[in-house]
Amino acid sequence: MNTLPLYRQLANHYLDAIRSGTLKTGERLPSIRLMMEKHAVSLSTAVQVCRELEDYGVLEARPRSGNYIRQPDTPTRPVALIQPPPLDTGVYVGIHEHVSTVLKASQQATIKVNLASAYCAPQLYPLKVLQDNMIKALRQDQHLFDTTGSTCGNSALRNVLARRMLTAKTHLTADRIVITHGATEAINLALRAVTQPGDTVAVESPTFYGLLQILESLNLRVLEVAASAHAGIELPALEHLLQGPERIKALIVIPNLHNPLGSIMPDTHKARLVKLCAEHDTVLIEDDTYGDLVDTEQPLSTLKHWDRTDNVIYCASLNKTLAPGLRLGWISAGKWHDRVEMLKHTQTRGCEKLSQLAVSAFMGTPSYERYLRRLRKTLTQQRQHMSAAILRYFPEGTRVTNPRGGTLLWVELPVQHSSMALFQEALNVGIQISPGDIFSNAKRFKNFVRIGCGTPYSPRIDEALQTLGRLLKNQG
Amino acid sequence: MNTLPLYRQLANHYLDAIRSGTLKTGERLPSIRLMMEKHAVSLSTAVQVCRELEDYGVLEARPRSGNYIRQPDTPTRPVALIQPPPLDTGVYVGIHEHVSTVLKASQQATIKVNLASAYCAPQLYPLKVLQDNMIKALRQDQHLFDTTGSTCGNSALRNVLARRMLTAKTHLTADRIVITHGATEAINLALRAVTQPGDTVAVESPTFYGLLQILESLNLRVLEVAASAHAGIELPALEHLLQGPERIKALIVIPNLHNPLGSIMPDTHKARLVKLCAEHDTVLIEDDTYGDLVDTEQPLSTLKHWDRTDNVIYCASLNKTLAPGLRLGWISAGKWHDRVEMLKHTQTRGCEKLSQLAVSAFMGTPSYERYLRRLRKTLTQQRQHMSAAILRYFPEGTRVTNPRGGTLLWVELPVQHSSMALFQEALNVGIQISPGDIFSNAKRFKNFVRIGCGTPYSPRIDEALQTLGRLLKNQG
CATH class of the missing domain: 3.90.1150.10 (Aspartate Aminotransferase, domain 1)
Known part of the structure; x- marks a missing residue:
C-alpha cells in the first residue's frame, strides 16, 4: 500500500521519468492544467508537485512559458545523479x-x-591568529590549568556559538550546549544518549565513512537510505523505511553541504524530515560540520530550526572551518541534554580551556x-x-x-x-x-x-x- | 567448599583474630614450630602464613624473639581497618x-x-613551567594546528612515558601507548574494548566514585570486593568471587595509593592478583593515577610489571601530578591495543598536540x-x-x-x-x-x-x- 501523499507520489513519478531520461533537460513539464486533467488531481496538488520538483533542482519556471526540466547547477556536464538503492535490510558490520x-x-x-x-x-586557515590568541591567553592568565574545566565547556565559547546560531535562524541557549572533542565525540555522545547496542540507526547513502565507523564501534545496526546530490536524503525512501517493520531509533543526517554529496536539503525537505522523524519517534541527529562553508552570505537553515518537539540533536565541529589540529566540536542535545552532560563527564570530562578561549576570542570579532x-x-x-x-x-x-x-x-x-x-x-x-x-x-x-x-x-x-x-x- | 590454599586459609584465620581484637598489638604470634604442630602444616606453609601477615602490615619480625602483632604505620591511633563486606550479588544502578x-x-x-x-x-603544581613551555612551542612551530594529530598521540610524549615506566620496572613500548583525555577516557576505552553492556565488572570497595560513574554510564554490572587500607583489595574475597557462578569480565584496581584508601598493594599481592585474573580469564584494568605521589624515592611496581600474559590494561593520568586543568592520560592496552586505538579514533580522535608537547618537554628533564x-x-x-x-x-x-x-x-x-x-x-x-x-x-x-x-x-x-x-x- 502506498501511503505517500498524492503530490509526492506524482513528484516521484516525474523524478523517475527525469532520471531515466524519459524527460530530458530543456523539455517542458506537462502544464498544471494538463496534470490536473491527466492525473485527476486538484490545482493545489499539481502546484505542490511542481514545487517538489523545483526543490529537487530539476525544474525551472520560465515566466509566461511554463516549467522546464533542468540539470541543476551544472555548468558543463551532468551532475552525478545517484539512483535510489534497493532498501537494505540492515547491514551490521562488527568492525568497518x-x-x-x-x-x-x-x-x-x-x-x-x-x-x-x-x-x-x-594556509587558508587563520592559524596564526589562533596561535597568537593562545599566547595572549597564556600570558594574561596564570591560572588556565589550575582547575578542571566545566563539563559543558567554557561559557565564553558557548555564548559565541549560541549567538552565531541566531543568524541561522536557530535559537539555542548557551547553557544547553556542550563543547566536545570534535563532531566525532558529539555524535558519539548523541548516539550513546539515545540508543542501546543492537539498535538500528539510519544514515544517508552515501555518507561520511567516519559516521559508519562510529556506528560500528557502538555496535549499532546501520540502515542506509538513498540520498542525492540535489537534495540530500530521499524522503520517500525514508518514509517507506520508517513505515516498515524495523524500529529505527535514530537517523543521522548531514543536511548542509553533505559529505561526500555536497547536497543542501531544501528548506521544505528539512521541515518535512523533522516532522517525519518526530511522528515516528526516531531521534534526528544533525551533523552541521560543513554548513559555514556555503558559497552564499546567507546562512543555511538547520534541521534544529524546524524542530518543534526537541527531537533534533544538533552536532557540529569547528575544525573544518578553523583548523584541522583543533579538536573542538559541540552538541546541543535538546531534551537529552542532561544525559549527554553525564556521558560527557564519564567519557572525557570537560575539554581543556586554552583552545576554547583562543577560538571564542576570534569568533567573537568581525574578522571571523x-x-x-x-x-x-x-x-x-x-x-x-x-x-x-x-x-x-x-x-x-x-x-x-x-x-x-x-x-x-x-x-x-x-x-x-x-x-x-x-x-x-x-x-x-x-x-x-x-x-x-x-x-x-x-x-x-x-x-x-x-x-x-x-x-x-x-x-x-x-x-x-x-x-x-x-x-x-x-x-x- | 573452601578452595583457598592452606596457608591463605590460615592467614585469614589470624587476620580475623587480629581484627576482632583476639590478638592485640604487641602480642606475639604463635611460633612457626607451634603453628606446624597445632595446624598440622609443613614448615613452608607456616612460613608462608607469616609472610602473608607481614604483607598485610600486621606482623613485625623481631630478630631472635619472634613475630609480633603490629598496627601498621600508624603513629598516633589505629588505622581504619575496614571489615570485609558481605559479598554483593552485583549491584546494578542505571545512573549513579x-x-x-x-x-x-x-x-x-x-x-x-x-x-x-x-x-x-x-601553587604546588608546575603551572608556570607548563604555560611557558606552551608559549615556546607556539612561537617555535607555526604548524601546530595544521593537521589532525595521530590517534595514539605525540610520539615525544609516548617516548617519555615509556622511559619513565622503566624505573617502575615496567617495560612498555611507546608505540603501544595511546594518549587519552585523562584516566577517565583511558578506563572508558579499556572497558569498551573488553566488555559488553550487561557484563559484570568487579571493583574495590570502597573505590573512587568516578569509576562507578563510568561503569554505570556503560551499563555494566558492578561487583564490589572488600579492600583494606593496608594492602588494597582482599585477595581471598576476590578469589571466592572469581570461583563463584557469576562471570567477571574485568576487574578495575587502583594498586598504588588507592583512592580513597591510600593503600599500596604489596608486591606479592600484585603478583598473585595478576596470576589470579589470568587464570580466571578476567581482564585486569590497572588505574595508576596516584603512584607517582608516593613518599619514597623508589618507584612503586605496577600490576603490569607482573603481567606475563598481556592480560593487564595499564591506565594512568598526568593531571594529578602535573595540573588539574590538563586533560592528559594514557593507556597501554596489551593485546587489546588495536581495538583501543580503533575506539579512540571513533570516540574523540587523537588529542591536540600543544599540551602534549609542553608536558613532554618538562617530563623529559631532570627538573621533573x-x-x-x-x-x-x-x-x-x-x-x-x-x-x-x-x-x-x-x-x-x-x-x-x-x-x-x-x-x-x-x-x-x-x-x-x-x-x-x-x-x-x-x-x-x-x-x-x-x-x-x-x-x-x-x-x-x-x-x-x-x-x-x-x-x-x-x-x-x-x-x-x-x-x-x-x-x-x-x-x-
Missing part, C-alpha cells in the same frame, strides 16, 4: 575493516598529492566573518578549477557534482571503472583519493570517488588529476 | 544518582574551604624529578598536619588512615555518625568534604569521610577541621 584498510594503506604510503582530505590547505567570506570565495574557485580538470582528464561519461560550497566533489566514473583499483594505483604514484566504496557499508559506490578541493589549484594538482585520468583510461 | 546529587550540591554551594578535592593546591621530590615532601607534611588535627578535633573513636603518599585521608567516624549529614551541615557553612557513601554503590561507608590534604596547612584549614569536629559532636 574496509575503511580501516583503506585509511591504513594511505597512512603507510608516501603521499605527494593528497586529494582525499576534506580539510582546506593550512571576513575570514569566512574570503575562504568561501577561494573554495568556489578551487572547486571550479578541479571540476573542469576532472571533466577534461577523466574518461568520457564521468560526472561531477556541483555543490554550492565546501571542499568536496563527488565524482561518478563510467560504470566499468573501479575506484578501489584507482585508489591503489594512485597510491603507488603518491596520490591519495577517497574511493567511493568506503562511503557505504553496502559497497554501493564502486565507481565513485571523493575528491577534496581544499588546496589552491596548482600545476602539481593539475598533473595529479591528469595522472588519475590516465590511470582510469588504462583500466579500459 | 547519589554521586550526581552530592556533586551537584557541592557545585551549587559557595565553598570557602574545599576538603573534597584529590588535587594538590595550584626534582619537582616530584619537593611535592612528595610537602604532601607528607600536609597529611601529618591534617591527620593530627582530625584526631584532635573529631570525636573520640575516630580513626584515620596513614597512607605512604598522595593527598587523601580516609577517616572512619564512630559508627553512630552519618557522613552524609556531616556533608550537608558542612556545605551550609562553606566547607566541602567527600562523604563515604559515594565510594560504593552498596552504600557501605556511611560513617566514613574522605579528606583531601592537597592544600598547605593553614589556620583557615585548622578552623574548618575544628568546625567539622564540632558539627560531629553536635550529631550526638
Whole structure:
C-alpha cells in the first residue's frame, strides 16, 4: 500500500521519468492544467508537485512559458545523479575493516598529492591568529590549568556559538550546549544518549565513512537510505523505511553541504524530515560540520530550526572551518541534554580551556566573518578549477557534482571503472583519493570517488588529476 | 567448599583474630614450630602464613624473639581497618544518582574551604613551567594546528612515558601507548574494548566514585570486593568471587595509593592478583593515577610489571601530578591495543598536540624529578598536619588512615555518625568534604569521610577541621 501523499507520489513519478531520461533537460513539464486533467488531481496538488520538483533542482519556471526540466547547477556536464538503492535490510558490520584498510594503506604510503582530505590547505586557515590568541591567553592568565574545566565547556565559547546560531535562524541557549572533542565525540555522545547496542540507526547513502565507523564501534545496526546530490536524503525512501517493520531509533543526517554529496536539503525537505522523524519517534541527529562553508552570505537553515518537539540533536565541529589540529566540536542535545552532560563527564570530562578561549576570542570579532567570506570565495574557485580538470582528464561519461560550497566533489566514473583499483594505483604514484566504496557499508559506490578541493589549484594538482585520468583510461 | 590454599586459609584465620581484637598489638604470634604442630602444616606453609601477615602490615619480625602483632604505620591511633563486606550479588544502578546529587550540591554551594578535592593546591603544581613551555612551542612551530594529530598521540610524549615506566620496572613500548583525555577516557576505552553492556565488572570497595560513574554510564554490572587500607583489595574475597557462578569480565584496581584508601598493594599481592585474573580469564584494568605521589624515592611496581600474559590494561593520568586543568592520560592496552586505538579514533580522535608537547618537554628533564621530590615532601607534611588535627578535633573513636603518599585521608567516624549529614551541615557553612557513601554503590561507608590534604596547612584549614569536629559532636 502506498501511503505517500498524492503530490509526492506524482513528484516521484516525474523524478523517475527525469532520471531515466524519459524527460530530458530543456523539455517542458506537462502544464498544471494538463496534470490536473491527466492525473485527476486538484490545482493545489499539481502546484505542490511542481514545487517538489523545483526543490529537487530539476525544474525551472520560465515566466509566461511554463516549467522546464533542468540539470541543476551544472555548468558543463551532468551532475552525478545517484539512483535510489534497493532498501537494505540492515547491514551490521562488527568492525568497518574496509575503511580501516583503506585509511591504513594511505597512512603507510608516501603521499605527494593528497586529494582525499576534506580539510582546506593550512594556509587558508587563520592559524596564526589562533596561535597568537593562545599566547595572549597564556600570558594574561596564570591560572588556565589550575582547575578542571566545566563539563559543558567554557561559557565564553558557548555564548559565541549560541549567538552565531541566531543568524541561522536557530535559537539555542548557551547553557544547553556542550563543547566536545570534535563532531566525532558529539555524535558519539548523541548516539550513546539515545540508543542501546543492537539498535538500528539510519544514515544517508552515501555518507561520511567516519559516521559508519562510529556506528560500528557502538555496535549499532546501520540502515542506509538513498540520498542525492540535489537534495540530500530521499524522503520517500525514508518514509517507506520508517513505515516498515524495523524500529529505527535514530537517523543521522548531514543536511548542509553533505559529505561526500555536497547536497543542501531544501528548506521544505528539512521541515518535512523533522516532522517525519518526530511522528515516528526516531531521534534526528544533525551533523552541521560543513554548513559555514556555503558559497552564499546567507546562512543555511538547520534541521534544529524546524524542530518543534526537541527531537533534533544538533552536532557540529569547528575544525573544518578553523583548523584541522583543533579538536573542538559541540552538541546541543535538546531534551537529552542532561544525559549527554553525564556521558560527557564519564567519557572525557570537560575539554581543556586554552583552545576554547583562543577560538571564542576570534569568533567573537568581525574578522571571523571576513575570514569566512574570503575562504568561501577561494573554495568556489578551487572547486571550479578541479571540476573542469576532472571533466577534461577523466574518461568520457564521468560526472561531477556541483555543490554550492565546501571542499568536496563527488565524482561518478563510467560504470566499468573501479575506484578501489584507482585508489591503489594512485597510491603507488603518491596520490591519495577517497574511493567511493568506503562511503557505504553496502559497497554501493564502486565507481565513485571523493575528491577534496581544499588546496589552491596548482600545476602539481593539475598533473595529479591528469595522472588519475590516465590511470582510469588504462583500466579500459 | 573452601578452595583457598592452606596457608591463605590460615592467614585469614589470624587476620580475623587480629581484627576482632583476639590478638592485640604487641602480642606475639604463635611460633612457626607451634603453628606446624597445632595446624598440622609443613614448615613452608607456616612460613608462608607469616609472610602473608607481614604483607598485610600486621606482623613485625623481631630478630631472635619472634613475630609480633603490629598496627601498621600508624603513629598516633589505629588505622581504619575496614571489615570485609558481605559479598554483593552485583549491584546494578542505571545512573549513579547519589554521586550526581552530592556533586551537584557541592557545585551549587559557595565553598570557602574545599576538603573534597584529590588535587594538590595550584601553587604546588608546575603551572608556570607548563604555560611557558606552551608559549615556546607556539612561537617555535607555526604548524601546530595544521593537521589532525595521530590517534595514539605525540610520539615525544609516548617516548617519555615509556622511559619513565622503566624505573617502575615496567617495560612498555611507546608505540603501544595511546594518549587519552585523562584516566577517565583511558578506563572508558579499556572497558569498551573488553566488555559488553550487561557484563559484570568487579571493583574495590570502597573505590573512587568516578569509576562507578563510568561503569554505570556503560551499563555494566558492578561487583564490589572488600579492600583494606593496608594492602588494597582482599585477595581471598576476590578469589571466592572469581570461583563463584557469576562471570567477571574485568576487574578495575587502583594498586598504588588507592583512592580513597591510600593503600599500596604489596608486591606479592600484585603478583598473585595478576596470576589470579589470568587464570580466571578476567581482564585486569590497572588505574595508576596516584603512584607517582608516593613518599619514597623508589618507584612503586605496577600490576603490569607482573603481567606475563598481556592480560593487564595499564591506565594512568598526568593531571594529578602535573595540573588539574590538563586533560592528559594514557593507556597501554596489551593485546587489546588495536581495538583501543580503533575506539579512540571513533570516540574523540587523537588529542591536540600543544599540551602534549609542553608536558613532554618538562617530563623529559631532570627538573621533573626534582619537582616530584619537593611535592612528595610537602604532601607528607600536609597529611601529618591534617591527620593530627582530625584526631584532635573529631570525636573520640575516630580513626584515620596513614597512607605512604598522595593527598587523601580516609577517616572512619564512630559508627553512630552519618557522613552524609556531616556533608550537608558542612556545605551550609562553606566547607566541602567527600562523604563515604559515594565510594560504593552498596552504600557501605556511611560513617566514613574522605579528606583531601592537597592544600598547605593553614589556620583557615585548622578552623574548618575544628568546625567539622564540632558539627560531629553536635550529631550526638
